[in-house]
Amino acid sequence: MTDQTFHFTLGPVQGFVAQARRTRDFWAGSFLLSWLAGAAMQAVTxxxxxxxxxxPDKTYLDWLTGAKSGADGPRQGCIPNRFKAVQCKVPDNFQPEYVEQTVRAAxxxxxEAVWQRDLQPHHPHTETRAIWERQIKGFWEISWALGSGNSLLDQRKNRRSHLPPIESGVKCxxxxxxxxxxxxxxxxxxxLEQFWTPIRNRYPSDFADQEQLCAIAFIKRRFVAAFATLRAPMSDARWTLHGWPLKGQMPSTLDLAAAHWVERLSNAEPLQTAIDALVATSPQLGRSDRGLGxxxxxxxxxxxxxxxxxxxxLFAHVLENQGICPDRTAVKAVKQLIxxxxxxxxxxxxAILLMDGDSLGKLLQSxxxxxxxxxxxxxAFTACVPxxxxxxxxxxxxxxGDDVLALLPLDDALGCAAAIRVAYLAAFKQAFGKDGCSTISAAVTFAHVKIPLTRVLRDSHHLLDNLAKEATGRDALAVRVLKPSGEALQWARPWECAINPAQSGQLVIERLAQDFAVQERAAGERTFSGKFFYRIRERFQFINPPKDQPDVEPVFDQAQAVSLLAVDYLASGVNDGRRNTLTLAEAERLITPLLDQCRPVKRELHDDQPMFTKSQRFDPDGALLVRFLAQKGVETR
Known part of the structure; x- marks a missing residue:
């Protein structure tokens, strides 16, 4: 054995995963990246x-090498794209080039399996094949280093020897x-149409009108059909790379948004019948892929x-689009039943939930x-996340590894993030025998279904890196609401300041949304209207010290600010129609934790102990997040 360490990474990660038009593309990019990283690990072993x-996940590698069979192979990616073979564990005759060759061969x-199945029988002409080969050969950037230094791989990547091919013509x-x-x-x-129209006709559920893809995107969209029978003998003839049966069915963003609404349907049959009639006259609407299930x-x-x-x-922006739903009588019937x-x-x-461990590199070198x-x-952590x-x-x-990426209904995202954090902390406590060895940060993006998925994914990474980790100090949660008109709000808080231990680990911001919604319903409103919250920015401008004078003491102390906003809340009409009117003291009890969640907090480590610094200013986005959660994103006045 040699003293050297083999380091490996595969990319571009964001360029492959985050560029997606459907949830299925999103999943496919992540799955394939993990599969290729698994091939690299097998080449090392x-x-x-x-x-x-x-x-390495032994079960995953068993499926990859064909040691497992059946219909229940891994469906989610679980192997990071970056790893290292630890010091003293690489043999003297180790060939780093073989690892790279294995990934490229896979x-x-x-x-080739996708080409032979979907394109060769119908488009054998030279130009498409030339584009295909150029893109397949030129996409992946693989970096490796062999040596004893921990920074070798970063130094290697800084050399930037990978040059993507020059691309002309119409873009993907x-x-x-x-x-x-x-x-x-x-x-x-x-x-353009002569090429893509037959493909759209053959695979109507996989290709939308006016959609044209490059080779990489085509593989992401269609690889599932070829994956089950994939067999690729490696160059040394000692092992064969395998695929396995996969289900390409995914919940769409619309499925996620509608899930709990559908769950609460008391009698779905009339609505189902009306929607079936609409689908029959709306070819552009397509058929349901049963992603809700x-x-x-x-x-x-x-x-x-x-x-x-x-x-x-089920959504107004689809029903009101006459290009998608031309039968207005059928549309009217569906809208009435809704x-x-x-x-x-x-x-x-x-919601998109993105989570990532904090400062693992520092712990790794400890x-x-x-x-x-x-x-x-x-x-242990990744085993319990699914x-x-x-x-x-x-x-x-x-x-x-320490990464999690999931899609959830609006109601469940914050609770899921909190539960995953508990599992992460417990796993490290079990392994190290003490608390505080590692923490994890989270970004939750609540996105409107009309927003392109690629944009939402890009924003999620910025939210995690820039707000939860950098600005808030790690071990934090950051939340952003994206509407078609743009960013509506963003809010962040260290986990220790966001969770109320007395409420079984529930986020304070979630409990506040529930409490305010209860008060609105008691006032006779069928849904949360939040009249008080519409003027919250104006009220905070009155209470806050000037932005350009951060050291100036606020005009009102905490108690005075609570009393002022409590009076304003009562004046907003919350007692209209109530049998038991809300008192000033009860209103103050609601406003006190709300104001606390509106004060930004920065987490900093001093002698490895976290310290929390609260801002003097109140940020209205905390209150606006309460309103958003209480309304479940449905605007009412």
């Missing part, structure tokens, strides 16, 4: 190397900057017919025994 961080084999609808496959010179070229609240419902409901037909439901209309918002303990903790996401009615995209 085939040479006698031992990967100590992160420890990608080429999958690409999904992957920015890459040429679509027809080879058309400009958007109006007849060649993947979400626990619908999957375990006593009425199994709910899983077949076409969630797209209106008759006692729980109002569906919320048009869903002592020689840290890597196996961290691997033990991360394996069930936690499912319990919160979500769909897991990825859980590998």
């Amino acid at each position: 085939q040479q006698g190397g031992k990967i100590d961080f992160p420890t 990608w080429a084999a999958l690409a 609808s999904m992957m920015a900057g890459w040429q679509e496959l027809s080879g058309a010179a400009h958007p109006g070229d007849r060649q 993947l979400l626990r609240c619908v999957r375990e419902h006593t009425n199994q017919q709910l899983a077949q409901l076409h969630s797209s037909a 209106k008759e439901q006692q729980h109002g209309e569906p919320s048009p918002f869903y 002592d020689l025994n840290a890597p196996p303990k961290i691997s033990q903790a991360l394996n 069930e936690l996401v499912d319990q919160h009615h979500g769909f897991l995209i990825y859980a590998g």
Whole structure:
């Protein structure tokens, strides 16, 4: 054995995963990245190397090498794209180039399987094949280093030896900057439609009108059909890379937004009948792929017919689009049945949850025994994440190492993030025998279903890195609400200041939303109207010290600010129609924790102990988040 360490990374991660038009594209990018990283790990172990961080998932590698069979192979990615074979565990004859060759061979084999199945029989002409080969060979950036230094891989990546191919012609609808496959010179070229119309007709559920894809995006969209029979013998003939049966069915963003509304339907049959009639006259609407049935609240419902409901037909922006739904009589029937439901209309918002461990690199270098303990903790953590996401009615995209990526209904995202944090802390406590070894930060983006998915994913990473970690000090939660008009609000808080231990770990902001909604309903409102919150920015400008004078004491102290806002809350009409009027003291009890959640907090470490510094100013976005959660994103006045 040699003293050298093998470091490996595969990218571009964001360029492959985050560029997505559908939730299925999002999942596919994450899954394939994990599969290719698994191939790299297997190439290390085939040479006698031992990967100590992160420890490979043996079950996943068994499926990858064909040691497992059946219909229940891994569906989510669980292998990080970056790893290292720990010191003294790489044999003297180790060949780093073989690892890179394995990854490229795996990608080429999958690409060829998709080409032979979907394109060769119908588009064998030279130009498309040339585009295909150029893009397949030129996409992945693989970096590796062999040596004893921990910074070797970063130094290697800084050399930037990877040069993506030059792309001309019409660009891909999904992957920015890459040429679509027809080879058309400009958007109006007849060649574009001649190429893509037959593909859309053959696979109507996979390709939308006016959608044209590059080779990388085409593989993301269609690889599931070819994956089950994929067999790729490696160059040394010692092992064969395998695929396995996968289900391409995914919940859409509309499924996620509608899930709990559908769950509460008391009699779904009339609505189902009306939607079926609408779908029959609306070819552009397409057919339901039963993605609702993947979400626990619908999957375990006593009425199994709910899983077949076409969630797209539940939202006003779809029904009002005459290009999608031309039969206005059928639309009117659906809208009337939605209106008759006692729980109002569906919320048009869903959530993306992104979580990432804090300062693991520092912990990794703390002592020689840290890597196996961290691997033990991360394996225990990732093993329990799928069930936690499912319990919160979500769909897991990825859980590998210290990273989590999931899609959830609006109601469940914050609770899911808190539960995953508890599991993360428990896993590290178990491995290290003490608290506080590692923490995890989270970003929750509540996005309107009309916003392109790629934009939401990009914003989620910025929210996690810039707000939860950098600005708030890590071990924090950051939340953003994105509406079609733009960002509506953003709010962040260290976990210790966001959770009330007396409420079974529930977030204070969630409990406040419930409490304020209860007061509105007691006043005779069918839904939360939040009249008090519409003027909250104006009120905070009156209470706050000047922005350009941060050291100036506020005009009102905390108690005075509470009293002022409590009076304003009572004056907003909350007592109109109430049998038991809300008193000033009761209003103050509501306002006190609300104001606390509106004061930004920065977490800082002093001698490895967290200290929390509160701002003198009140940020209205905390109160606006309470209103958003209470309204469930449905605006009412």
